[in-house]
Amino acid sequence: MKKGFNNELYVTKQSQYILERIKKFDNKLYLEFGGKLFDDLHASRVLYGFDPNAKIKLLCTLKDKAEIIFCINANDIQRNKIRADFGITYGDEVMRVIDNLRACGIYVSSIVITQFTEQTQALAFKQKLENRGEKVYIHRLTKGYPNDVDTIVSDEGYGMNPYIETTRPLVVVTAPGPNSGKLATCLSQLYHEYKRGVKAGYAKFETFPIWNLPLKHPVNVAYEAATADIQDVNMIDYFHLQAYGKQSVNYNRDLAVFPVVKTIIKKITGEELYKSPTDMGVNMAGFAIFDDEAVQESAKQEVIRRYYKALCDVRDGKEKQETLNRLEVLLSELDIKPSDRRVVAPAVERSNEIEAPVVSIETPDGKIVTGRQSELLSAGSSALLNAVKSIAGMDDDLKLIAQSAIDPVIDLKTNILKNRKTYLNAEETLLALSISASLDKKAAIAMENLKLLRGCEAHSSHIISNGELQIFRRLGLHLTCEPQYISFELYNE
DSSP states (O other), X not given: OOOXXXXXXXXXXXXXXXXXXXXXXXXXXEEEEOSOSSOOHHHHHHSTTOOTTHHHHHHHHTTTTEEEEEEEEHHHHHTXXXXXXXXXXXXXXXXXXXXXXXXXXXXXXXXXXXXXXOOHHHHHHHHHHHHTTOOEEEOOOOTTTTTOHHHHTSTTTGGGSOXXXXXXXXXXXXXXXXXXXXXXXXXXHHHHHHHTTOOOEEEEEOOSSOTTSOTTOHHHHHHHHHTGGGTOOEEEOHHHHHHHSOOOEEEHHHHHHHHHHHHHHHHHHSSOOOSSHHHHBOOOGGGGBSOHHHHHHHHHHHHHHHXXXXXXXXXXXXXXXXXXXXXXXXXXXXXXXXXXXXTHHHHHHHHHHHTSOEEEEEOTTSOEEEEEOOSSBOHHHHHHHHHHHHHHTOOTTOOOSOHHHHHHHHHIIIIISOOSOOSBOHHHHHHHHHHHHTTOHHHHHHHHHGGGGTTOEEEESSBOOHHHHHHHHHHTOEEEEOSOBSSSOSOOO
């Protein structure tokens, strides 16, 4: 893929814009942070050139002025909601990100459990964090929300929430996922700050949709694809159009809630701070696009990836048919087809030819290599080995893994762990390759070439196991799958 986004320019412009917004208030800004702080893989795929950790680099430039508050919905804790791309719970994600932030020298001051109604798992999570020395606050449902503003902005509403102690000018309020109570936490803090005589401010930081791109620009359509399960729809910000006579893009939920937010903020501050959702935002991503054609193409590819994911999730019972229908509409709007993904046809055609699972990988030089499932290796394992051999210019028939590294793994799987699948999966294959690399120079070169697969495209003729999926993700490959099972077995380990 061709780069079209200048990440350094983005970080510079974004940090400057946030500092300007802080100055507009009493040197205190509550900034609602949407999306992921670390590993924003969606943004890096759509805006090719975007660093998946750009937000962290941004916060590092502001770390002397910033602190972090984490919100997590008590209901998400109770039902062990999973972050799909890492396969961990929202609770674990909060702890993982806090550790990573602190490793970067960024101050995390507290965690807020929102929408609390005595959920037992939420109480256990609170106790777990407090046992580790963390400050944890409880916010219950706000009385009167959303219609009774007088009650919301009173001691019976936001006043019932404990005030979260903060010490720095920029307070970033973030969460592991959507509907985590970030907005309510920001507004509750705003209420408490004004009661204390601090004229604090509120702003929102969302990367997508990008307000100064056209409504149906592929980058904005890719946002709709990413949120197809919750039916987010991009719209012209009619509040902004009415106030300024200029078009900008926002999404339906922000537009729907804006009149309530505007009224609440005016009730708290006594002023009309914003005339539109666009006014509330601090997003300079659109100004860092230097090759629009390139980002359009990368965004279209992301919509196709989302379509394939939905196909598999519907087949697996994890997603509703309505989500898939929505993605089909988005494909039509962009006039693209699943077959526009280059790695699809080689995997499917080869699989049909040999009647076995096949994975294809597009290497950095644009060559597409395939790997098939055998008695020794899974299709994913085979494709990874063939890809690193292709990058190094090695012969396709070269055996990279020594038999002495393979035999103990197979013995462990079959005779000790009693696993019926004797072939090596991707993780086992890479471990065997690493052992061989200590003895064989070519295996060592292949190991080093694994780094070059980051950002490459891959496609499987069948739904691969969750374990292999995680390996491909950790290697940075963008893998999609056909909605076909490898076998008739019900459990896909």
